Ligand SMILES: O=c1ccn([C@H]2C[C@H](O)[C@@H](COP(=O)(O)OP(=O)(O)OP(=O)(O)O)O2)c(=O)[nH]1
């Protein structure tokens with residue numbers, strides 16, 4: 609296997625640890641929150657992680673929630689996964705949301721609140737054509753293959769075209 613490239617990282621908050629894997633081989637490196645925060649049920653909050661990165665062209669950073677925090681407290685990310693573009697040099701921020709219907713989530717500076725996964729991405733170009741090739745799926749989407757519970761009314765609301 610080829611050695612993955614090193615990603616340059618700067619610490620805007622030098623007292624916080626560098627992002628690191630909890631275990632060798634983990635896909636994500638954990639990101640820390642830079643300040644204490646309390647998030648009420650249903651509320652969202654953009655928080656800092658104190659780091660900036662220079663991702664190689666042809667990669668993307670994806671900011672994912674952490675499963676344990678999600679299951680235990682309902683902490684998630686509004687725009688999950690957040691997209692860190694290769695050219696972005698600002699602080700990585702996380703738009704947290706408290707999905708618990710009752711309890712406030714109290715976070716302490718330094719808590720690991722999200723994880724950054726770096727993936728290769730194809731920087732494709734788009735070519736406009738008159739029609740697309742046929743496939744077995746065709747234009748069937750949003751549950752068209754079945755396998756979901758039947759509901760009395762469809763919960764899917766579509767905007768007007
Ligand atoms: O969770 C996130 C998502 C994005 N960003 C930063 C890096 C990213 O490169 C930039 C823009 O993100 P995105 O393209 O998702 O947001 P946009 O609303 O389309 O903003 P822009 O017009 O700047 O592209 O914001 C973060 O720090 N955290």
Ligand SMILES: [Mg+2]
Pocket residue numbers: none
């Ligand atoms: Mg954008």
